[in-house]
Amino acid sequence: MGDLDIQEFIQQNRALADQVETYRGVSESEKHWDARREFLLRNINDYEDPHMDNLLALSMVWANNVFLGCRYSDELLEKVREMAEGIKVVDAPIFKTRDEIMKKQKGL
Template sequence: MSADDVNQFIKTNRRVAKQVETFRGHSESDKHWAARREFLLRNMSEFEGEGQMDRLLSLSIVWTNNKFLGCQYSAELMERVNEMADGIEVEDAPVFKTRDEMVKQQRMSFGIA
């Protein structure tokens, strides 16, 4: 689903789009929200039933926290949300490095093995 597909879906499914808009966080930037909204719209059909929307919302937040803030979660959880987000393109997403990666890079720049 591309950004154009998302916009087309929103235009043709006003009720669903209106419901999804209620899930936007107050401090969520337009870029974060666009990505998370696409995540929600792509996966809503898999999370129908009582309590399932809360589960989907939690997974969408896990995915955006990892993508935009660099938060880390279990490998199993990250595999799940990355599968759910497969194909979502995020422009200018930050790149995060672990402390170990930064130390290794510093050592290499000073010629320390």
């Protein structure tokens, strides 16, 4: 789903979109929320009640990895990356591990 597809989906599924809006964190920026909302909307049919908490947790794992550089197990990251396939995040930060930084400094 691109931006237009998401907007179309929201217009056609107003009640569901309104429900998803209630999951926005008070400190989430527009950029962060737009991406996480798309993640939720893409996967919500697979995680309806009583499993919505699982989807919300997975959406936070994905967003925290993309926007904050948080690290999780390889299996978990693979799962959320598959769930997020096709979501385009503009100007996502690029994070380097301590080992990558140290290796670069030694190479100088």
